[in-house]
Amino acid sequence: MKQEPLKIPQATSKRLPLYYRFIQNFSNAGKKRVSSQELSEAMKIDSATIRRDFSHFGALGKKGYGYEVQHLLEFFRQTLDQDEETNVALIGVGSLGTAFLKYNFHKNHNTRIVVAFDTSATEDGTMMSNIPVFEPTKLEEKIQQYGIELVILTVPSRAAQEVTDRLIKTSVKGILNFTPVRLTVPDSIRIHTIDLSVELQTLIYSIKKDEETFTLRS
Structure with missing residues (x-):
């Protein structure tokens, strides 16, 4: 059984x-x-x-x-499968995406960004922090080539679902979403959304509640 x-x-x-x-x-x-x-x-x-x-x-x-x-x-x-490396793709190389490329994860974890996509890339690809960055038109081709199953999404909100719809048709199994959009995907794909503005607002609310509690006890 x-x-x-x-x-x-x-x-x-x-x-x-x-x-x-x-x-x-x-x-x-x-x-x-x-x-x-x-x-x-x-x-x-x-x-x-x-x-x-x-x-x-x-x-x-x-x-x-x-x-x-x-x-x-x-x-x-x-x-946590720490003995097996996982190749990650980054989609969207703006300020946040650039920070991810500079840090990369393989230094301390079993994951590493091996390819990225951005509209600013040249036709033949651009190197940033030793990572190749390609035009979004090559998304499906390169995800297959690099064996990508996990994606970090840092694109503008207006493009988030459109890019996700393309990822659904690839081998991608998980998306770490840094856009505020609640993405629609099939059950076969896992999504973790990190909305920085919501996290900050939650932190501010917690601080104010702590201050109120301290004032009442004083």
């Missing part, structure tokens, strides 16, 4: 890369064992949340003993 895949809450899934990063820090510091409380203090996440997250994956540690750092490191490396 085929085993059903684990159903991990989305909030937990978003924290997995953070766990991996902080566990790497403990490993680099020579730490052999770590408790949920130590992770909590380092990550600023409630220890009960950490234990609940870890419980979705079975017995990763022992009560009263904690977690073996190397065991956790290997577990999250495999869970």
Whole structure:
């Protein structure tokens, strides 16, 4: 009988890369064992949340003993496929897109931008931060050539859905969307939207609520 895949809450899934990063820090510091409380203090996440997250994956540690750092490191490396590199395409090389190209992800992660697309590119392609940038007309051709499954989308809002409609017909399985547009895609494609203006407004609201709470307590 085929085993059903684990159903991990989305909030937990978003924290997995953070766990991996902080566990790497403990490993680099020579730490052999770590408790949920130590992770909590380092990550600023409630220890009960950490234990609940870890419980979705079975017995990763022992009560009263904690977690073996190397065991956790290997577990999250495999869970996050850290040993397998993923090629990423960037679509839209404006201010934000240029910052992504300069940073690139392979320095610290298993993902790397290998190709980009922008209307400013020349017919034969342009090199930016050692990454080839092509005209949008070559989108489908180059996505196939580079074996792209993940895309970072930083195009103007008016072009977001049009570009996405083209991506739907390719091998792309995931889109990290930095436009404020709520994109329409089939169930076969995952989308994570990061709207910077909404994130800032949420932060401002949280700050004001904290100030109100502090004033009431004073």
